[in-house]
Amino acid sequence: MLKITVIGAGSWGTALAVILSKAGNQVKVLSLTKRNLISLRSGYHPNFEGLLLPKEVEFTQSVEDSLVNADIVIFAVSSKYLRPSIEVVKPFIKESQLLISVIKGLEPLTLLVPSQIIQEAFPHNSVAVLSGPSHAEEVIKGEPFGMQLASVDLRAVELIRKAFNKANVYLPATDDLIGTQLGGALKNIIAIGYGIALEQGLGTNFYSMLVTAGMADLRNLAVAGGAAPETLMGLGGLGDLITTIGSPYSRNRKFGQLLGSGISVEKALQQVGMVVEGVNAMEGALELAQEKQVSIPVINFINNIIKKRISPTKMKGLVQLLKGTY
Ligand SMILES: NC(=O)C1=CN([C@@H]2O[C@H](COP(=O)(O)OP(=O)(O)OC[C@H]3O[C@@H](n4cnc5c(N)ncnc54)[C@H](O)[C@@H]3O)[C@@H](O)[C@H]2O)C=CC1
Ligand SMILES: O=C(CO)COP(=O)(O)O
Numbered sequence: 001m002l003k004i005t006v007i008g009a010g011s012w013g014t015a016l017a018v019i020l021s022k023a024g025n026q027v028k029v030l031s032l033t034k035r036n037l038i039s040l041r042s043g044y045h046p047n048f049e050g051l052l053l054p055k056e057v058e059f060t061q062s063v064e065d066s067l068v069n070a071d072i073v074i075f076a077v078s079s080k081y082l083r084p085s086i087e088v089v090k091p092f093i094k095e096s097q098l099l100i101s102v103i104k105g106l107e108p109l110t111l112l113v114p115s116q117i118i119q120e121a122f123p124h125n126s127v128a129v130l131s132g133p134s135h136a137e138e139v140i141k142g143e144p145f146g147m148q149l150a151s152v153d154l155r156a157v158e159l160i161r162k163a164f165n166k167a168n169v170y171l172p173a174t175d176d177l178i179g180t181q182l183g184g185a186l187k188n189i190i191a192i193g194y195g196i197a198l199e200q201g202l203g204t205n206f207y208s209m210l211v212t213a214g215m216a217d218l219r220n221l222a223v224a225g226g227a228a229p230e231t232l233m234g235l236g237g238l239g240d241l242i243t244t245i246g247s248p249y250s251r252n253r254k255f256g257q258l259l260g261s262g263i264s265v266e267k268a269l270q271q272v273g274m275v276v277e278g279v280n281a282m283e284g285a286l287e288l289a290q291e292k293q294v295s296i297p298v299i300n301f302i303n304n305i306i307k308k309r310i311s312p313t314k315m316k317g318l319v320q321l322l323k324g325t326y
Pocket of ligand 1: 007008009010011012013031032033047076077079081085102103104105132134135136137273274275277
């Protein structure tokens with residue numbers, strides 16, 4: 001039995017904690033916000049209505065207590081709060097602990113992905129990544145799924161597979177941490193575009209064109225940022241894009257749909273009520289494209305809609321724009 005601490009009691013941190021606990025591990029969840037611990041401890045999470053959390057998962061706000069005996073520490077906060085969370089936990093992390101990021105983000109200005117930010121803060125720890133098609137709402141119910149496991153440390157790969165051994169999850173491994181995370185961050189932007197198109201009632205032919213051209217942006221940009229092309233065809237890239245555009249649970253797709261219905265960015269974010277990482281990743285994506293001189297017409301188009309330079313009702317104008325890239 002492994003001792004695992006999940007930092008972040010949002011949807012994803014909680015869902016991972018539940019399946020890891022059911023898989024036979026001792027799991028603690030460290031909540032760094034003013035979440036209602038009493039409610040969580042009685043089994044209720046606001047993002048999982050009608051579901052009772054197993055009492056074996058321990059929710060705490062005590063940083064030291066949560067980390068002191070952990071073999072594995074999973075960072076599951078939203079990308080914006082990674083650095084502040086690191087500052088809080090830093091005094092209590094030991095070099096022997098395996099650190100995992102499940103965060104999908106690309107930091108503006110530094111253009112670092114979450115594992116790089118964690119590795120910088122903890123240079124002597126082994127840092128791994130889990131990313132891929134994994135909506136928390138399905139995972140928490142024990143439905144089967146797969147994630148890309150990225151690490152350069154074979155012992156870490158073994159330990160993570162051991163932790164998840166009794167869970168219903170397939171974990172292929174790669175040493176491409178950058179590609180896995182760029183795939184996860186950029187697919188969210190394409191899913192926003194998909195949501196806008198969906199709300200505009202455009203046909204399946206248009207959706208396929210949008211997603212294929214969006215995937216080309218994702219691939220070109222991620223490869224320029226250091227990804228291996230084959231990573232982007234795996235669970236961390238194409239696989240995650242498929243689930244995010246296809247799922248009614250996707251916050252990015254939902255945000256796009258709200259934007260497509262004419263609601264402002266602020267109101268759409270408010271209505272989604274959970275993190276929309278595609279919005280957070282946009283600045284980093286634009287900066288990376290600028291730095292590497294990569295053409296990303298679909299991502300630019302989606303950005304122009306978010307920034308109100310193009311009306312969502314003009315989504316079909318993407319065809320004309322793509323014709324200009326011949
Ligand atoms: N929900 C899902 O199905 C999946 C989410 N992810 C990724 O996991 C990450 C977290 O997403 P969710 O849990 O879904 O988001 P959420 O919106 O449900 O929760 C937000 C998370 O950020 C943390 N947070 C918010 N404010 C904070 C603050 N001031 N200080 C420290 N932490 C703070 C919360 O504790 C919570 O862990 C994101 O990067 C997301 O892309 C990855 C795979 C699946
Ligand atoms: O990354 C996810 C599933 O793999 C979650 O996507 P959303 O953040 O769009 O809900």
